Amino acid sequence: MSTDTTLLADHVCLITVGDAAALDRRESIAGEQLRDALLSTSDDDDVKAIILAGLTTGRFAGLVGPQDAHPGTRASYSGTRGLHQVVTYCKKVVIAEVDGQVGPTASALCLAADFVVSTSQSTFASPFSVPEANYPLAVLTMRANRTKAWMFRGGELDARSAYEAGFVNELVPGKSLRQATTDLGRRVALMPLDGLTVSKMNIGAAFDVIGVGREFDATEASVAAGGASW
Numbered sequence: 001m002s003t004d005t006t007l008l009a010d011h012v013c014l015i016t017v018g019d020a021a022a023l024d025r026r027e028s029i030a031g032e033q034l035r036d037a038l039l040s041t042s043d044d045d046d047v048k049a050i051i052l053a054g055l056t057t058g059r060f061a062g063l064v065g066p067q068d069a070h071p072g073t074r075a076s077y078s079g080t081r082g083l084h085q086v087v088t089y090c091k092k093v094v095i096a097e098v099d100g101q102v103g104p105t106a107s108a109l110c111l112a113a114d115f116v117v118s119t120s121q122s123t124f125a126s127p128f129s130v131p132e133a134n135y136p137l138a139v140l141t142m143r144a145n146r147t148k149a150w151m152f153r154g155g156e157l158d159a160r161s162a163y164e165a166g167f168v169n170e171l172v173p174g175k176s177l178r179q180a181t182t183d184l185g186r187r188v189a190l191m192p193l194d195g196l197t198v199s200k201m202n203i204g205a206a207f208d209v210i211g212v213g214r215e216f217d218a219t220e221a222s223v224a225a226g227g228a229s230w
Contacts, residue, residue, distance in 0.1 A: 003015060003016065003017060003018055003033040003034050003037045004016045004018070005037050005040075005041060008051065008182050008185065009182055009185065009186055009189075010186075010189060011046060011047060011048040011049065011185075011186075011189035012047070012048070012049045012051065012182060012185035012186060012188075012189055013041050013044070013047045013049070013050050013051070014050075014051045014053060015034070015037050015038065015041060015050060015051070015052050015053070016053045016054040017034060017052070017053070017054035017055055017106075018054065020054060020055050020056060020057045020102075020103060020105075020106050021057040021103065023083075023103070023105040023106060023109075024057065024063050024103045024104060024105050024106075024130075025063075026063075026073045026077065026105075027073075028073050028076050030076075031073065031076030031077045031082070031083045032076040034083055035076055035081070035082065035083040035086050038050065038052075038083075038086050038087065038090060038094075039081070039086060041092070042086075042090050042091045042092050043091075045193060047092055048092055048093065048185075048188055048189040048191065048193060048196055049092060049093045049094075049095060049184070049185035049186075049188040049189055050090070050092050050093065050094050050095065050185075051095045051097050051181045051182070051185055052087075052094055052095065052096050052097065052109070052113060053097040053178075053181075055096060055097070055098055055102055055106040055109065055110065056098065056099060056100030056101055056102055056106070056122070057100075057101055057102065057103040057106070063104060063105075063129060063130065074220070077105075077132060078131065078132055078216075078219050078220045079220060080216075080220070082132075082220075083109070083132075084108060084109065084112060084132040084134075084216065085216050087109050087112040087113060088112040088134070088137065088204075088207065088212065088216075089200075089204045089207075090114075090200065091197050091200050091201070092196070092197075092200070093114045093115070093185075093188045093196065093200070094112075094113040094114050094115075095113065095114065095115045095116075095117060095181050095184055095185060095188075096109065096110045096113040096115065096116045096117070097117055097177060097178070097181045098110065098116060098117070098118040098119070098122045098124075098159075098168075099118070099119045099121075099122060099174055099177055100119075100121070100122055100123075101122070101123050101125075102122065102123065102124045102125060103125050104125045104126060104127055104128075104129035104130045104133075105127075105130050105132075107124045107125050107126065107127040107133075108127035108130050108132050108133045108134075110124065110127075110167070111127050111133070111134065111137055111138055111141060111167070112134070112137065115169045115170070115184060116162075116167065116168045116169050116170075117168075117169060117170045117172060117177065117180050117181050117184065118159045118162070118163070118168045118170070118171055118172075119159065119171070119172060119173065119174045119177055120159050120160065120171050120173075121159065121174070122158075122159040122162075123156045123157065123158050123159065124156060124157045124159075124162050124167065124168075125155075125156050126150055126151070126154045126155060126156070126157075128150065128151045128154070129154070131219050132216070132219055134212055134215045134216065134219075135147065135151070135215060136207075136210045136211040136212045136215055137207065137212050137215070138150075138151075139210075140207075140210065140212075141166055141167060142165045142166045142167055143165075143166070146165045146166070150165075159171055170184075
């Protein structure tokens with residue numbers, strides 16, 4: 001697993017996941033590397049937008065449950081400063097860039113991102129296959145009826161269905177994907193840093209009012225006890 005960080009444009013940073021399937025295998029090092037890259041970039045005052053790429057897995061190989069995962073998994077994925085909470089409450093705008101098959105863990109990260117830009121051939125596995133999937137956050141994104149349907153039925157959403165449900169913000173041709181995410185990052189970067197940070201903090205506060213933080217707390221407690229919600 002490797003995570004690369006590159007400055008794409010003024011105030012726009014690209015973080016590329018080297019092996020997204022490692023996230024579904026709940027490898028501790030994979031969660032730690034991506035989490036630490038996001039934390040470092042979020043603390044950089046020269047960065048306003050973060051593009052998160054490399055989230056596709058190719059052929060989906062299945063999940064590893066919390067009880068079977070490396071002991072360090074709890075902190076790197078489900079903890080208070082774990083990967084999923086770091087994306088959800090990031091101080092900078094997070095743009096998920098998707099081109100291909102997205103596994104459950106990466107789908108949960110897309111749900112936590114501020115924007116998802118996808119090619120039309122992409123597919124999204126149900127994020128509710130992993131314990132960190134956040135129901136209140138999904139309701140805010142997709143509406144309750146769509147969230148419940150995906151939770152109870154499971155399965156994949158194709159890119160068009162995900163777009164119509166509100167899970168994906170923008171569909172673009174494959175050859176235009178990086179340009180589209182970079183342009184979006186540049187538009188975000190027009191906002192002053194203090195205004196952007198305060199806006200993200202206000203969004204985080206609104207999340208907590210609806211119970212997003214409580215859902216994460218419940219997940220951490222469940223995983224710590226060796227249980228699973230999936």
